[in-house]
Amino acid sequence: xxxxxxxxxxxxxxxxxxxxEVAIVRHDGRDVAIAAAEPSEYVSGPxxxxxxxxxLGNDTELAGVLIVEHMPMADGVVDVxxxxxxxxxxxxxxxxxxxxxxxxxxxxxxxxxxxxxSVGVNDDFLELGxxxxxxxxxIAAIETEFGRSLDxxxxxxxxxxxxxxxxxx
Amino acid sequence: xxxxxxxxxxxxxxxxxxxxxxxxxxAHLCEQVxxxxxxxxxxxxxxxxxxxxxxxxxxxxTALDPSTxxxxxxxxxNTVPAAIGIAAAxxxxxxxxxxxPATPTxxxxxxxxxxxxxxAHGYLIDxxxxxxxxxxxxxxxxxxxxxxxxxxxATGASTGIPKISARPGPLRYDPAWTPSLVIRxxxxxxxxxxxxxxxxxxxxxxxxxxxxxxxxxxxxxxxxFAPRWTAELMCRYAIEWxxxxxTHMREILRRPDLDPAGFPSLRAMLHxxxxxxxxxxxxxxxxLGPDRVYELYGATEGVGVTLVRGDxxxxxxxxxxxxxxxxIRILDDTGTPVPPGKTGTVFMRTPQRVGRSDYVSxxxxxxxxxxxxxxxxxxxxxxxxxxxxxxxxxxxxxxxGEKVNPDEVEAALRDHPxxxxxxxxxxxxxxxxxxxxxxxxxxxxxxxxxxxxxAHCGRRLAGYKIPKHFTFVDQIxxxxxxxxxxxxxxxxxxxxxxxx
Numbered sequence: 001x002x003x004x005x006x007x008x009x010x011x012x013x014x015x016x017x018x019x020x021e022v023a024i025v026r027h028d029g030r031d032v033a034i035a036a037a038e039p040s041e042y043v044s045g046p047x048x049x050x051x052x053x054x055x056l057g058n059d060t061e062l063a064g065v066l067i068v069e070h071m072p073m074a075d076g077v078v079d080v081x082x083x084x085x086x087x088x089x090x091x092x093x094x095x096x097x098x099x100x101x102x103x104x105x106x107x108x109x110x111x112x113x114x115x116x117x118s119v120g121v122n123d124d125f126l127e128l129g130x131x132x133x134x135x136x137x138x139i140a141a142i143e144t145e146f147g148r149s150l151d152x153x154x155x156x157x158x159x160x161x162x163x164x165x166x167x168x169x
Numbered sequence: 170x171x172x173x174x175x176x177x178x179x180x181x182x183x184x185x186x187x188x189x190x191x192x193x194x195x196a197h198l199c200e201q202v203x204x205x206x207x208x209x210x211x212x213x214x215x216x217x218x219x220x221x222x223x224x225x226x227x228x229x230x231t232a233l234d235p236s237t238x239x240x241x242x243x244x245x246x247n248t249v250p251a252a253i254g255i256a257a258a259x260x261x262x263x264x265x266x267x268x269x270p271a272t273p274t275x276x277x278x279x280x281x282x283x284x285x286x287x288x289a290h291g292y293l294i295d296x297x298x299x300x301x302x303x304x305x306x307x308x309x310x311x312x313x314x315x316x317x318x319x320x321x322x323a324t325g326a327s328t329g330i331p332k333i334s335a336r337p338g339p340l341r342y343d344p345a346w347t348p349s350l351v352i353r354x355x356x357x358x359x360x361x362x363x364x365x366x367x368x369x370x371x372x373x374x375x376x377x378x379x380x381x382x383x384x385x386x387x388x389x390x391x392x393x394f395a396p397r398w399t400a401e402l403m404c405r406y407a408i409e410w411x412x413x414x415x416t417h418m419r420e421i422l423r424r425p426d427l428d429p430a431g432f433p434s435l436r437a438m439l440h441x442x443x444x445x446x447x448x449x450x451x452x453x454x455x456x457l458g459p460d461r462v463y464e465l466y467g468a469t470e471g472v473g474v475t476l477v478r479g480d481x482x483x484x485x486x487x488x489x490x491x492x493x494x495x496x497i498r499i500l501d502d503t504g505t506p507v508p509p510g511k512t513g514t515v516f517m518r519t520p521q522r523v524g525r526s527d528y529v530s531x532x533x534x535x536x537x538x539x540x541x542x543x544x545x546x547x548x549x550x551x552x553x554x555x556x557x558x559x560x561x562x563x564x565x566x567x568x569x570g571e572k573v574n575p576d577e578v579e580a581a582l583r584d585h586p587x588x589x590x591x592x593x594x595x596x597x598x599x600x601x602x603x604x605x606x607x608x609x610x611x612x613x614x615x616x617x618x619x620x621x622x623x624a625h626c627g628r629r630l631a632g633y634k635i636p637k638h639f640t641f642v643d644q645i646x647x648x649x650x651x652x653x654x655x656x657x658x659x660x661x662x663x664x665x666x667x668x669x
Contacts, residue, residue, distance in 0.1 A: 042540055067538045126540065131520040132350050132494055152350070153491055157554060 002060045010055045011035055016043035019071055021078035027087045032063040034083045034092060038071050044127035045093060050117055066092040095120040102165040105145060110161060113137035121162040175260045177342035181385050182209035193249035193390040201249050215257035215298045222292055222300040239290040240264040245370040247390040254294035256382055262339040264318035267370040280323055282306045283333045322372045348380035351474050351493045355463040356437030360385045361409040364402055366394055366417055373441050377412050396420040407434035414651030415445035422452040429456050439463045443651040446580045447486060454479040464489060472542045473517025475556050488555040495519045498541055499550055512559055515548045516541035568633045569601035578605055581629040585622060587615040590645045592653050596638050607636035608658055610645050
């Protein structure tokens with residue numbers, strides 16, 4: 001079992017991270033581990049989350065990483081209230097596995113085309129590190145797999161596996 | 170397969186030696202034609218000369234400095250030597266700065282000082298294609314600016330403060346990227362015939378030239394803009410693709426001899442940079458048909474782009490289109506997203522983050538922690554994600570608290586038969602803060618009284634929007650991109666000429 005200090009230690013060692021803290025927050029009736037990271041250069045939450053999973057294993061229960069300009073602190077520790085509201089307001093995307101076959105197939109295409117280890121169904125394409133080349137690759141692979149052509153606008157409007165799967169269903 | 174510029178030019182010259190690479194005109198407007206073989210030879214020779222000049226030992230103090238770096242400055246009129254000079258610097262992988270040959274001395278010095286912050290030496294490539302060492306005034310050395318540069322471009326022409334934006338390099342040919350995906354959506358084809366009308370020292374024509382060269386185009390360089398000549402060149406060389414500014418578009422439309430059936434070879438006309446007024450836009454859509462008119466909105470800095478085709482524009486007049494590989498978010502002053510229909514600052518996010526230019530001078534881009542960036546434009550989105558821009562804050566004229574959009578006043582003025590072009594500016598006013606003033610350029614030989622222009626505006630505009638001062642001018646100062654250089658127009662009006 002990976003502990004919270006281990007996660008924050010790994011995150012803090014990332015070259016784009018100045019400071020990181022991890023806390024457990026309550027969301028949708030369950031406890032989830034959320035990190036807050038203060039970056040020194042542009043980096044996204046999903047990229048940092050995948051970095052932790054790569055370093056510590058895919059079973060690391062880190063649900064999301066919130067990028068903050070300044071570490072929110074309360075009484076000398078990271079402000080859990082602040083993290084909780086960020087998750088509730090959708091400012092911190094939580095990792096979620098595909099819930100059906102269409103989402104699973106789309107996530108696999110993303111993962112293969114972008115060379116990204118784990119793709120959450122709500123992750124944003126650009127935040128996962130997608131580029132123009134992977135857009136073309138994904139659109140071509142979806143056409144082969146689902147027999148439906150997509151244009152670049154449709155794809156970028158969808159921007160997540162879940163919303164793309166809704167179009168394809 | 171990714172290739173260097175040197176290799177790519179050599180490959181094209183080997184595969185298609187006799188195909189035309191470049192057509193230009195000399196000082197007597199005599200046509201000069203270069204095949205790909207000739208073009209490649211002259212580019213290679215110039216690149217080698219530039220490399221040799223760079224390797225010549227300099228003063229001891231700088232020769233010992235390992236951080237010494239050089240750039241090439243090309244006098245970038247739309248001439249064959251300028252095109253070769255630019256291609257040669259890119260081939261030699263020396264950062265190249267295309268300079269407006271008509272830059273006033275003070276502005277030129279300011280630009281060289283900006284270059285001097287980053288480079289120790291400059292090499293001017295003249296019309297004879299001989300690289301000559303020039304002095305770059307040593308600026309406060311930006312030690313943080315490392316990494317190689319492909320090219321540098323002057324920007325900020327509409328604000329009057331010169332800035333230089335640097336594009337990371339070296340430039341490479343990649344069949345998947347050259348030209349970019351968005352340009353390929355605008356009817357661009359490999360090995361097409363392209364007319365370059367705008368000057369090579371401006372971003373849009375400059376990058377169109379690089380894409381053209383790497384994508385095996387035949388390029389026709391128009392030495393200077395003259396509307397009738399542009400139309401004639403399009404016909405004579407069966408041009409397939411071109412990029413224009415709204416000013417070009419407006420002036421070409423005014424030609425009485427313009428033939429709507431005159432451009433059968435043209436696949437697309439793309440316009441960028443400055444905002445285009447609705448009448449000019451409609452005129453071109455009527456001229457070419459909606460599927461051959463494209464507009465691209467995007468900052469030089471590569472923050473993101475929107476694209477709109479004529480048919481989409483007809484359905485949503487005034488839009489600059491949807492984000493292309495770009496997410497758009499409209500934020501209010503506190504940084505909170507606003508719903509569709511509400512105006513705010515336009516933030517964009519695009520995958521090309523790595524390729525984003527940085528400024529040699531002060532940072533002009535604001536970014537959010539999640540990677541959205543803005544150059545400060547204001548606008549709104551509709552429910553389908555189409556973007557509409559509002560006038561920039563510094564252009565809006567505040568008349569006693571009423572906001573006046575200069576575009577609206579200018580469009581009303583241009584609607585008058587005697588008026589060629591017009592600019593609306595704020596004129597200081599004792600009680601209202603400011604009122605609207607207009608700089609007006611008339612057709613040669615035309616004359617009109619100020620009262621008549623005011624009455625003409627009064628039939629189209631609310632009272633506070635009617636210009637209270639008129640200045641008749643010979644020329645509206647516009648940048649190469651067609652953007653009005655409002656800073657060149659003084660807020661006072663005593664230096665105006667009287668009408669003929």
